[in-house]
Amino acid sequence: MAGEPYYLTTPIYYVNDVPHIGHAYTTLACDALARFMRLDGRDVFFLTGTDEHGQKVEQAAAAAGITPQALADKNSARFRDLARDMGYSNDDFIRTTADRHIRAVQQLWRELVKRGEIYLGKYSGWYSVRDEAFFAEKELIKGPNGKLLAPTGTGAEVEWVEEPSYFFRLSAWGDRLLKFYDDNPGFIAPESRRNEVISFVKGGLQDLSVSRTTFSWGVPVPDDPAHIMYVWIDALTNYLTATGYPDETSDGYRKYWPADLHMVGKDILRFHAVYWPAFLMGAGVAPPKRVFAHGWWTNEGQKISKSLGNVIDPYDLVAKYGRDQVRYFMLREVPFGNDGDFSHAAMVQRANGDLANGIGNLAQRTLTLIQKNCDAKVPAPDALNDSDKALLARAGMLIDELRGHMTAQEFHKALQAVLAVVSEADGYIDANAPWALRKTDSVRMATVLFVLAETIRNVALVMQPFTPEAAGKILDQLAIDEGARDFNQLGEARRLVPGTALPAPKGVFPRIDDPAKA
């Protein structure tokens, strides 16, 4: 596994609007995964970026009285800043207005034309600008005032569109897609979403309109610039662009394509799990290995929307609760894949219960005892008894459990597993009462504190992907070198060295209890 490439992507976000908690969430999930895989020795390429073309962006720019490029520049920068300010570890940030991308998407188009997958026709049908998607009449919903709405839950009105258009022969791909899903059972996750996609494809596919002529903000169709490409064919191709495509001999392409994981919200699964593999197979390019569609966040039980005025700003959240606390909450609170509700009470409960009283308290108690009773040095253990060995073994084996959960994108289960070890360690500290041993058996006290410090070292190592700052501070307090923090250092591979001087301990997860802050 070591050195094996791992390529993962977020959706590229529309620049018609500014980032909110939903965007931060998807990128956070990818960040945790990217950090985990790096610590596990993988050669990670983690991509995020912005989707800058299309009618929606053109309309938003017109409303703001600026050019689409100016709007894109301004809002793309905000997504880039968000990634920086949240401490995300993305390796690249792609923009669909960049030359490298325009070259890639035009090449993919040419390839599809060459293989007879694209033809010129005329489109007439319903289009939702908000969703940048076409819908069949039978899919539409009647709105309260008789207006026809897209069936996506966004409440967006559709408009009738009639124009010359290039089409992709999607109708010919149904059986091949179904076979592909069958041959690659892990391609769509979670399972319930996979079933939805399969039944959609079984319901029959229609050819897809892939160019527009009634607006101009997009990539021109090669040799027919009156047409601009449908924003989704443009956008999806970003995943290829970043690897170096169309240069199929480039290092990036050879190493990272096909992508290991496209992480998306459930709203855009169809584009990633149906259109995208069809485009790619149609162009003779291998499809990605996996698409995971996560759930939707609501705010105190309400749908998050601008009109309700309850959009959650990730900066506010971090200012209020802390970066690591927000990361932990979002990944632990909701089984990844399900919808989740953001509530102040739940946030505080998680941060205090699991972090302050759980991991933080265990580390603080143990390190303070060591500081006071072991001359501020890693204590030297005597012979280990069965309960010592059992706890060390549990902590050392955590990684095997976590690998399984992370490969399945079950972040909540990974964190549950870590916290289970923390509560075992809490039980161990109470059962062994090192503070009492100080007077009766200082040799045993040293052993108990060593076992606890080792357990904390293992817990902090595996927490790095989830709460990187706090985990780093705990490792600092255990005097662990920066170079000795990867997953090869877990368990017996590298125990703490008795006699190592330790700095004065400091709490890393403050309790959130200021009512004014609430």
Ligand code: ME8
């Ligand atoms: O769809 N809860 O961009 P977009 C959870 N440009 N996640 C949420 C969310 C919420 N309430 N709101 C948004 C696009 N998201 C296209 C993608 S990819 C080739 C092109 C997240 O700016 C979630 O990941 O509308 C969702 O899929 C994405 O933001 C949509 O971002």
